[in-house]
Amino acid sequence: xxxxxxxxxxxxxxxxxxxxxxxxxxxxxxxxxxxxxxxxxxxxxxxxxxxxxxxxxxxxxxxxxxxxxxxxxxxxxxxxxxxxxxxxxxxxxxxxxxxxxxxxxxxxxxxxxxxxxxxxxxxxxxxxxxxxxxxxxxxxxxxxxxxxxxxxxxxxxxxxxxxxxxxxxxxxxxxxxxxxxxxxxxxxxxxxxxxxxxxxxxxxxxxxxxxxxxxxxxxxxxxxxxxxxxxxxxxxxxxxxxxxxxxxxxxxxxxxxxxxxxxxxxxxxxxxxxxxxxxxxxxxxxxxxxxxxxxxxxxxxxxxxxxxxxxxxxxxxxxxxxxxxxxxxxxxxxxxxxxxxxxxxxxxxxxxxxxxxxxxxxxxxxxxxxxxxxxxxxxxxxxxxxxxxxxxxxxxxxxxxxxxxxxxxxxxxxxxxxxxxxxxxxxxxxxxxxxxxxxxxxxxxxxxxxxxxxxxxxxxxxxxxxxxxxxxxxxxxxxxxxxxxxxxxxxxxxxxxxxxxxxxxxxxxxxxxxxxxxxxxxxxxxxxxxxxxxxxxxxxxxxxxxxxxxxxxxxxxxxxxxxxxxxxxxxxxxxxxxxxxxxxxxxxxxxxxxxxxxxxxxxxxxxxxxxxxxxxxxxxxxxxxxxxxxxxxxxxxxxxxxxxxxxxxxxxxxxxxxxxxxxxxxxxxxxxxxxxxxxxxxxxxxxxxxxxxxxxxxxxxxxxxxxxxxxxxxxxxxxxxxxxxxxxxxxxxxxxxxxxxxxxxxxxxxxxxxxxxxxxxxxxxxxxxxxxxxxxxxxxxxxxxxxxxxx
Amino acid sequence: xxxxxxxxxxxxxxxxxxxxxxxxxxxxxxxxxxxxxxxxxxxxxxxxx
Numbered sequence: 033x034x035x036x037x038x039x040x041x042x043x044x045x046x047x048x049x050x051x052x053x054x055x056x057x058x059x060x061x062x063x064x065x066x067x068x069x070x071x072x073x074x075x076x077x078x079x080x081x082x083x084x085x086x087x088x089x090x091x092x093x094x095x096x097x098x099x100x101x102x103x104x105x106x107x108x109x110x111x112x113x114x115x116x117x118x119x120x121x122x123x124x125x126x127x128x129x130x131x132x133x134x135x136x137x138x139x140x141x142x143x144x145x146x147x148x149x150x151x152x153x154x155x156x157x158x159x160x161x162x163x164x165x166x167x168x169x170x171x172x173x174x175x176x177x178x179x180x181x182x183x184x185x186x187x188x189x190x191x192x193x194x195x196x197x198x199x200x201x202x203x204x205x206x207x208x209x210x211x212x213x214x215x216x217x218x219x220x221x222x223x224x225x226x227x228x229x230x231x232x233x234x235x236x237x238x239x240x241x242x243x244x245x246x247x248x249x250x251x252x253x254x255x256x257x258x259x260x261x262x263x264x265x266x267x268x269x270x271x272x273x274x275x276x277x278x279x280x281x282x283x284x285x286x287x288x289x290x291x292x293x294x295x296x297x298x299x300x301x302x303x304x305x306x307x308x309x310x311x312x313x314x315x316x317x318x319x320x321x322x323x324x325x326x327x328x329x330x331x332x333x334x335x336x337x338x339x340x341x342x343x344x345x346x347x348x349x350x351x352x353x354x355x356x357x358x359x360x361x362x363x364x365x366x367x368x369x370x371x372x373x374x375x376x377x378x379x380x381x382x383x384x385x386x387x388x389x390x391x392x393x394x395x396x397x398x399x400x401x402x403x404x405x406x407x408x409x410x411x412x413x414x415x416x417x418x419x420x421x422x423x424x425x426x427x428x429x430x431x432x433x434x435x436x437x438x439x440x441x442x443x444x445x446x447x448x449x450x451x452x453x454x455x456x457x458x459x460x461x462x463x464x465x466x467x468x469x470x471x472x473x474x475x476x477x478x479x480x481x482x483x484x485x486x487x488x489x490x491x492x493x494x495x496x497x498x499x500x501x502x503x504x505x506x507x508x509x510x511x512x513x514x515x516x517x518x519x520x521x522x523x524x525x526x527x528x529x530x531x532x533x534x535x536x537x538x539x540x541x542x543x544x545x546x547x548x549x550x551x552x553x554x555x556x557x558x559x560x561x562x563x564x565x566x567x568x569x570x571x572x573x574x575x576x577x578x579x580x581x582x583x584x585x586x587x588x589x590x591x592x593x594x595x596x597x598x599x600x601x602x603x604x605x606x607x608x609x610x611x612x613x614x615x616x617x618x619x620x621x622x623x624x625x626x627x628x629x630x631x632x633x634x635x636x637x638x639x640x641x642x643x644x645x646x647x648x649x650x651x652x653x654x655x656x657x658x659x660x661x662x663x664x665x666x667x668x669x670x671x672x673x674x675x676x677x678x679x680x681x682x683x684x685x686x687x688x689x690x691x692x693x694x695x696x697x698x699x700x701x702x703x704x705x706x707x708x709x710x711x712x713x714x715x716x717x718x719x720x721x722x723x724x725x726x727x728x729x730x731x732x733x734x735x736x737x738x739x740x741x742x743x744x745x746x747x748x749x750x751x752x753x754x755x756x757x758x759x760x761x762x763x764x765x766x767x768x769x770x771x772x773x774x775x776x777x778x779x780x781x782x783x784x785x786x787x788x789x790x791x792x793x794x795x796x797x798x799x800x801x802x803x804x805x806x807x808x809x810x811x812x813x814x815x816x817x818x819x820x821x822x823x
Numbered sequence: 824x825x826x827x828x829x830x831x832x833x834x835x836x837x838x839x840x841x842x843x844x845x846x847x848x849x850x851x852x853x854x855x856x857x858x859x860x861x862x863x864x865x866x867x868x869x870x871x872x
Contacts, residue, residue: 091865134862135859135861135862135863135865135866138859138862138863139862139866156859157855157856157859158856158858158859158862159855159856159857159858159859160855160856205849205850208849208854209846209849212842212845212846212849213842216838216839216841216842219838220834220835220838223834237827240827240828244831244835248835
């Protein structure tokens with residue numbers, strides 16, 4: 033995503049050359065002869081030039097796949113909830129940024145904030161796409177500061193750092209500090225060891241070097257080895273064993289022996305082996321942690337950007353924006369046109385139509401009037417509604433879904449990751465092997481205690497699952513970052529392994545196989561469509577958005593007036609152009625149509641009708657065919673009516689479909705498949721899919737999905753295509769094969785070296801060198817995944 | 824013998840200095856935003872500040 037940014041600074045022309053066709057500010061199409069697509073962009077350009085930051089336009093590079101920096105009608109957020117006031121009187125706020133295109137955007141935002149006298153610190157983190165704002169003065173000044181950035185075309189959403197994130201960050205830093213300490217100790221101790229091994233010194237000098245090594249190594253081993261010791265102790269206390277047990281025993285044994293040798297003035301110590309071992313193991317841990325952390329951070333960002341505030345109506349008639357959690361039962365909320373309803377409740381005032389596809393799977397809008405029950409996640413397509421929030425009892429749909437999710441997740445059980453499965457068999461074998469070696473040399477052969485212990489220790493070091501510990505995390509990091517670059521976010525660290533085993537894919541229909549927005553039906557008159565789209569471009573109404581995406585890039589008309597619940601109008605020299613409902617466009621007595629529609633009325637021309645219906649995603653049929661070619665069974669389970677399900681199933685080529693399934697029946701269908709022993713990938717977006725997402729072996733959701741579904745899903749993918757589903761499965765399978773190669777490599781190396789170690793032919797330092805080379809081999813093999821994926 | 828001691832202390836001191844610098848840079852959050860750091864080096868200095 034940000035990879036291209038460095039290249040962007042060198043391409044400085046682009047913008048000026050294409051100025052007659054595209055908006056100077058946001059890069060979207062503008063009317064010919066105009067420099068801007070809309071007044072918002074013109075204002076943003078003026079602001080930037082006024083501040084003397086015009087070089088932003090020369091330095092930036094726009095990525096068409098990301099949100100264009102076009103200023104939109106600002107959403108109002110309850111910022112006070114997220115502002116924290118520090119003891120020194122400064123206020124602090126974290127915001128998630130949408131629309132960050134490249135390094136130049138970071139520069140622009142920071143430079144604009146630096147010109148605000150009140151701002152003490154305004155820093156953008158490009159990796160996590162967050163802005164940290166610290167300012168003096170009143171806490172309420174946040175509104176003005178945020179609005180200033182929003183006018184430049186970015187979307188800002190307040191972000192609250194969770195306790196889990198903080199703990200995760202602390203663990204990550206602890207591991208990295210351990211890595212640094214182990215690296216320092218390994219380097220220095222090894223340096224001293226080279227001197228000792230090369231010989232030619234008296235016993236006094238050797239003892240001095242041994243003591244110095246011990247002084248460096250002992251604290252480093254305690255500090256850097258703590259994560260392993262703690263984990264091994266925890267496992268042993270529960271009567272289990274894990275990979276950390278042989279590591280801890282090996283390290284402690286080697287260190288203890290070396291210390292005894294040092295005190296006794298012996299000839300050999302092996303502190304270098306112990307610290308080098310920890311150094312390599314910590315690399316694996318840091319990589320593993322990074323993969324998990326990145327997956328979680330991106331998921332959080334996504335949920336933050338999708339969250340909506342609710343407008344709560346006060347007794348005096350004004351509205352206050354509040355977070356969804358802060359709405360109490362009995363509150364009256366106002367839901368504007370094109371807004372999602374944030375609560376379960378009943379309609380008090382207003383007549384409109386609602387898009388409940390995320391909740392029920394029904395693709396066609398349902399009418400709403402006073403008394404209608406509505407659910408969180410429903411989209412208001414028409415006039416503003418007043419909704420009274422219902423008591424948050426167990427009867428709400430959300431509560432029902434949460435209950436189903438909990439039951440399904442409990443049933444899924446704990447998935448044992450590949451590395452652990454290997455380690456469970458591997459660890460006891462290693463211990464038995466080392467013990468047998470010791471007994472053989474000490475008891476049967478009659479060797480000295482020291483020599484026997486030394487041989488046993490070299491067996492432990494040789495078999496130390498160092499490469500084994502790197503084998504899986506290295507592949508995970510590479511696969512995760514590669515998927516992330518193509519807009520696929522792995523939220524669970526074990527998702528990759530579970531994905532590789534999938535043999536059945538179950539799709540939801542509405543919003544998953546079909547576009548999340550309704551598509552234009554038929555082939556309307558192209559000229560009419562262009563005129564309609566130029567009006568629709570300035571509206572946030574879902575049908576207007578659908579019309580625009582069907583028309584392709586069309587410059588927005590200026591001075592369009594929006595009539596809530598009716599449509600849009602534009603005054604021209606010839607007369608008024610209207611786009612909206614049938615009644616609004618001059619046919620007041622007409623009955624409501626069965627499917628959503630828009631009418632375009634132009635002076636002197638008969639009105640044109642645009643009909644909308646759901647349409648399959650552009651690549652849905654190709655993806656289904658590709659999945660079938662990968663020998664996967666593909667099914668469709670939907671909550672919608674049979675005829676529309678049958679139509680979509682036929683269009684994309686799925687023979688096995690079920691319609692009119694309630695959330696409970698959907699879970700049952702998925703669980704029946706799991707009970708057959710199938711590994712099911714569930715792809716769904718609705719609130720009604722959330723329980724079945726939890727019930728499946730692994731699950732994926734598009735970013736247009738309901739919040740609950742995105743929270744439950746293991747994988748979230750961006751964009752309007754289904755292609756990520758196949759990319760995901762292919763990458764997972766490739767990653768699994770590389771993981772297996774890595775495990776084979778490291779186990780094969782052990783099989784080769786262990787007999788030598790048992791026979792006492794390998795000294796610990798040679799074992800350490802061999803171990804390092806096997807780790808490097810495993811890392812190199814993992815990077816093949818990246819090379820192949822790029823090529 | 825004493826020269827070895829000096830050299831040992833010198834090399835350990837250098838190593839420990841490097842370690843301390845790294846730990847300081849980690850603590851001050853310089854590894855929190857690797858993508859940003861790669862881009863920031865290309866920014867021009869703000870003329871007014």
